[in-house]
Amino acid sequence: MRAVYLDNNATTRVDPAVVEAMLPFFTEQFGNPSSIHSFGASVGQSVKKARQQLQELLAAEYDHEIVYTASGTESDNTAVLSALEAMPGRNEIVTTQVEHPAILALCQHLEKIGRAKVHYIGVDSLGRLDLEAYRAALSDKVALVTIMWANNETGTIFPVEALAELAKEHGALFHTDAVQAVGKAPISLKGGAIDMLSLSGHKLHAPKGVGALYVKRGARFKPLLRGGHQERGRRAGTENTPGVIGLGKAAELAIQHMADEQGRVKELRDRLERAILQRVPNCFVNGDPLERLPNTSNIAFEYVEGEAILLHLTRQGIAASSGSACTSGSLEPSHVMRAMNVPFTAAHGSIRFSLSRENVAEDVDQVIEALPEIVENLRALSPFWAGANKEPNAFKPVYA
Numbered sequence: 595m596r597a598v599y600l601d602n603n604a605t606t607r608v609d610p611a612v613v614e615a616m617l618p619f620f621t622e623q624f625g626n627p628s629s630i631h632s633f634g635a636s637v638g639q640s641v642k643k644a645r646q647q648l649q650e651l652l653a654a655e656y657d658h659e660i661v662y663t664a665s666g667t668e669s670d671n672t673a674v675l676s677a678l679e680a681m682p683g684r685n686e687i688v689t690t691q692v693e694h695p696a697i698l699a700l701c702q703h704l705e706k707i708g709r710a711k712v713h714y715i716g717v718d719s720l721g722r723l724d725l726e727a728y729r730a731a732l733s734d735k736v737a738l739v740t741i742m743w744a745n746n747e748t749g750t751i752f753p754v755e756a757l758a759e760l761a762k763e764h765g766a767l768f769h770t771d772a773v774q775a776v777g778k779a780p781i782s783l784k785g786g787a788i789d790m791l792s793l794s795g796h797k798l799h800a801p802k803g804v805g806a807l808y809v810k811r812g813a814r815f816k817p818l819l820r821g822g823h824q825e826r827g828r829r830a831g832t833e834n835t836p837g838v839i840g841l842g843k844a845a846e847l848a849i850q851h852m853a854d855e856q857g858r859v860k861e862l863r864d865r866l867e868r869a870i871l872q873r874v875p876n877c878f879v880n881g882d883p884l885e886r887l888p889n890t891s892n893i894a895f896e897y898v899e900g901e902a903i904l905l906h907l908t909r910q911g912i913a914a915s916s917g918s919a920c921t922s923g924s925l926e927p928s929h930v931m932r933a934m935n936v937p938f939t940a941a942h943g944s945i946r947f948s949l950s951r952e953n954v955a956e957d958v959d960q961v962i963e964a965l966p967e968i969v970e971n972l973r974a975l976s977p978f979w980a981g982a983n984k985e986p987n988a989f990k991p992v993y994a
């Protein structure tokens with residue numbers, strides 16, 4: 595049985611070329627990049643090159659706008675806590691209801707300890723931001739707006755550049771969690787209004803445990819980790835040199851593969867989606883069919899448990915993911931599905947397929963072959979399905 599990996603929004607395989615680039619930095623090139631002797635200096639030069647590679651992927655304008663961290667989560671936490679400290683007299687945060695827990699859990703904690711007032715902006719049924727509510731939440735009390743570039747569950751892309759312009763009018767800092775977007779969608783920060791951007795190595799074929807925070811030159815910033823002078827005093831702690839080198843190489847490869855990601859990978863995703871919608875009754879796409887990452891498809895199968903679908907897919911060698919989280923014994927639909935008001939009967943059966951440049955046509959064929967029967971068999975066991983209104987699929991995505 596072929597193994598098919600369609601869970602690339604959870605993590606990606608490290609590209610062999612990335613591993614190759616990293617290897618010398620465990621052994622021969624083991625020096626500390628901050629040391630001035632030759633062992634350190636040559637590593638320092640390689641770190642500098644890696645920083646430029648990442649800078650190029652983001653089209654960042656100036657040197658030293660990249661601060662290395664240990665994860666997307668650390669980058670997100672740093673951005674939020676930095677803004678609250680760097681913007682005295684302002685204690686409000688504007689964010690969305692569909693952010694990753696790396697933002698949401700911190701915001702909820704800050705509210706609980708009385709450190710910040712947080713505005714959680716809602717989304718519509720396609721996952722698009724409520725712009726009116728966003729404008730209404732902005733004021734001169736807002737220290738930070740933090741809105742993700744693309745949603746990890748549905749792939750829906752937010753118009754962050756325009757949202758950042760609006761935040762600027764009120765003097766607020768703007769951060770975007772671009773962990774899912776970097777490497778999949780073109781990003782150009784040069785000349786824009788985005789002050790900070792988070793990314794994570796393991797989502798773009800670099801290793802786990804390395805991330806970065808872009809901090810625009812001149813943007814107010816306070817470090818989270820204090821200690822040594824690494825990263826120009828913005829993040830103390832000796833850099834994860836092999837990880838940093840790997841992230842640089844992954845950035846270089848992402849630039850080379852961007853057209854493939856936007857073309858071939860998107861076509862594979864669209865073919866998978868179209869075939870499922872045609873062959874499986876009572877299912878629909880979650881998220882914005884147009885403003886969406888090219889690799890992500892989140893499909894809601896009515897009257898069936900997502901976890902059960904995943905289990906059966908796993909038996910056939912296919913790895914995907916569900917939006918459900920098991921909370922205190924009951925399967926709760928994810929906060930993203932709830933924010934989008936996906937009906938209860940469908941939110942439970944939502945499956946995320948996330949592709950990467952490593953996927954091929956056979957992977958998609960294998961899912962198209964297996965899935966209709968899995969859903970049919972599971973529904974045959976469901977009393978809800980017996981009484982359901984079986985209609986042709988209500989919503990067909992529009993393909994750009």
Ligand SMILES: Cc1ncc(COP(=O)(O)O)c(C=O)c1O
Pocket residue numbers: 603604664665666667668670694696742744745746771773774794795796805
């Ligand atoms: C949108 C988003 N933000 C943040 C993170 C956290 O990144 P990391 O796993 O590097 O901490 C993830 C990971 O799934 C994510 O999808």
